Amino acid sequence: MFENLTTRLSRVLDSIRGQGRLTEDQVNAAARELRMALLEADVALPVVKEFIDKVKVRALGAEILQSLTPGQQFLKVVQQELTETLGGNAEPLNLRQQPPAIILMAGLQGSGKTTSTGKLALWLKEREKKNVVVVSADVYRPAAIEQLRIVAGNVGVEWFPSEVGQQPVAIAQAALAHAKKQYADVLIVDTAGRTTVDEAMMKEIAELHAALNPVETLFVVDSMTGQDAAKTAKAFGDALPLTGVILTKVDGDSRGGAALSVRQVTGRPIKFLGVGEKSDRLEIFHPDRIANRIIGQGDVLGLIEETARKVDHEKAQKLAEKLKKNKGFDLADFREQMLQMQNMGSMQSILEKLPGGAQMQEQIKSVDAEKQIRRTVAIINSMTPQERRFPDLIKASRKRRIAAGAGVEVQQVNQLLRQYETTKDMMKKFAGGGMAKMMRSLAGRLPPGMMPRR
Numbered sequence: 001m002f003e004n005l006t007t008r009l010s011r012v013l014d015s016i017r018g019q020g021r022l023t024e025d026q027v028n029a030a031a032r033e034l035r036m037a038l039l040e041a042d043v044a045l046p047v048v049k050e051f052i053d054k055v056k057v058r059a060l061g062a063e064i065l066q067s068l069t070p071g072q073q074f075l076k077v078v079q080q081e082l083t084e085t086l087g088g089n090a091e092p093l094n095l096r097q098q099p100p101a102i103i104l105m106a107g108l109q110g111s112g113k114t115t116s117t118g119k120l121a122l123w124l125k126e127r128e129k130k131n132v133v134v135v136s137a138d139v140y141r142p143a144a145i146e147q148l149r150i151v152a153g154n155v156g157v158e159w160f161p162s163e164v165g166q167q168p169v170a171i172a173q174a175a176l177a178h179a180k181k182q183y184a185d186v187l188i189v190d191t192a193g194r195t196t197v198d199e200a201m202m203k204e205i206a207e208l209h210a211a212l213n214p215v216e217t218l219f220v221v222d223s224m225t226g227q228d229a230a231k232t233a234k235a236f237g238d239a240l241p242l243t244g245v246i247l248t249k250v251d252g253d254s255r256g257g258a259a260l261s262v263r264q265v266t267g268r269p270i271k272f273l274g275v276g277e278k279s280d281r282l283e284i285f286h287p288d289r290i291a292n293r294i295i296g297q298g299d300v301l302g303l304i305e306e307t308a309r310k311v312d313h314e315k316a317q318k319l320a321e322k323l324k325k326n327k328g329f330d331l332a333d334f335r336e337q338m339l340q341m342q343n344m345g346s347m348q349s350i351l352e353k354l355p356g357g358a359q360m361q362e363q364i365k366s367v368d369a370e371k372q373i374r375r376t377v378a379i380i381n382s383m384t385p386q387e388r389r390f391p392d393l394i395k396a397s398r399k400r401r402i403a404a405g406a407g408v409e410v411q412q413v414n415q416l417l418r419q420y421e422t423t424k425d426m427m428k429k430f431a432g433g434g435m436a437k438m439m440r441s442l443a444g445r446l447p448p449g450m451m452p453r454r
């Protein structure tokens with residue numbers, strides 16, 4: 001999300017040289033560059049001003065660690081201030097209400113409300129083990145009600161029916177009565193979007209709010225709109241007791257101005273990030289981890305959590321056992337690794353969380369990693385089980401048959417076999433021990449084009 005800012009920041013840091021304490025000149029020069037970078041990222045002006053002032057004060061302050069180089073000192077200050085600007089601590093969803101806890105979703109048209117309702121429902125169901133009911137109070141567009149029905153079906157939560165022509169408040173009350181009867185833990189109410197935060201929208205939401213007394217009122221906003229996202233959220237928050245913001249389409253936003261502005265401009269926390277169209281592309285907003293991502297240190301904790309969630313532990317365990325018993329790593333295992341990698345989500349979201357990932361993203365933009373994974377799997381699929389088990393059998397004529405079956409050139413089959421050999425060697429080297437597990441999972445997570453060559 002913050003590729004541009006991260007790249008600019010690394011240049012600022014590179015320009016701070018020497019030893020000892022940061023000098024005033026160094027701080028002023030770096031602050032000037034940083035200010036430009038934040039403005040380019042479309043961060044709201046008052047937020048930029050306050051941020052730069054605080055960075056200057058802190059960088060010249062007494063508590064700086066003298067053992068760090070001036071560049072590291074500046075980096076540390078920026079990291080601390082970014083964390084503050086982003087909200088300090090993560091603010092989880094508050095569900096402390098007599099069940100069903102009600103979550104009211106609001107936002108402009110197309111901001112991603114319905115998609116986020118589905119994501120949140122899935123998150124609550126899978127991560128919090130909650131029984132969720134969703135309902136649409138969008139009585140203007142039958143398509144919106146239908147969209148929520150489909151989304152709810154996809155994530156496996158209950159959808160309460162509603163119709164155009166009904167009153168939003170009546171829909172919400174009927175859904176609440178139903179949710180109570182079902183002993184649901186959470187009721188999420190999706191509402192109609194408008195093109196601006198206007199009187200009609202506010203009146204309708206205020207009525208819903210009064211009737212439901214939701215424990216969470218979340219404003220869904222598109223991060224691509226930059227600082228305007230913060231302004232719209234503020235207009236909304238001024239009129240209603242907003243409890244948090246969901247920032248969507250973060251996967252398509254290389255600037256990050258919205259994320260950096262929302263907290264300061266609205267005074268309300270960002271609770272979640274929408275990072276893709278699929279229902280599982282929702283992340284909890286952790287200010288400190290995001291700050292680390294911006295300064296180019298990645299979010300290794302986030303990556304580990306995501307890996308732990310998405311990797312099929314049973315299969316991973318079986319593979320580990322097999323390696324321990326020296327049974328060898330065959331092409332079927334290699335394919336399994338590739339399939340697990342696909343489960344992890346887009347390469348972009350993985351790279352964003354690796355230290356130095358922003359720069360790597362630039363470098364591999366031309367490599368369509370996901371396409372390569374699909375091709376690798378297709379090639380292995382066109383082999384016989386025996387060939388997968390004993391890859392040495394694959395000589396010229398078999399290679400031609402496999403290539404024809406997968407619709408690729410023989411050269412690409414050769415390339416895959418080399419990549420498999422490299423991975424196998426790495427697996428062998430690291431089999432057993434704690435480090436081994438980590439290396440195995442990392443090796444399995446890199447796309448074929450990025451694997452070390454022999």
Ligand SMILES: Nc1nc2c(ncn2[C@@H]2O[C@H](COP(=O)(O)OP(=O)(O)OP(=O)(O)O)[C@@H](O)[C@H]2O)c(=O)[nH]1
Pocket residue numbers: 107108109110111112113114115116144192193194248249250251252273274275276277281
């Ligand atoms: N890439 C990406 N696309 C998203 C994300 N969230 C939503 N979208 C897309 O944005 C578009 C609009 O999302 P909706 O959920 O329909 O938006 P809405 O706010 O309910 O729209 P209305 O019902 O018209 O008010 C859809 O094409 C979604 O797939 C996200 O985090 N990343």
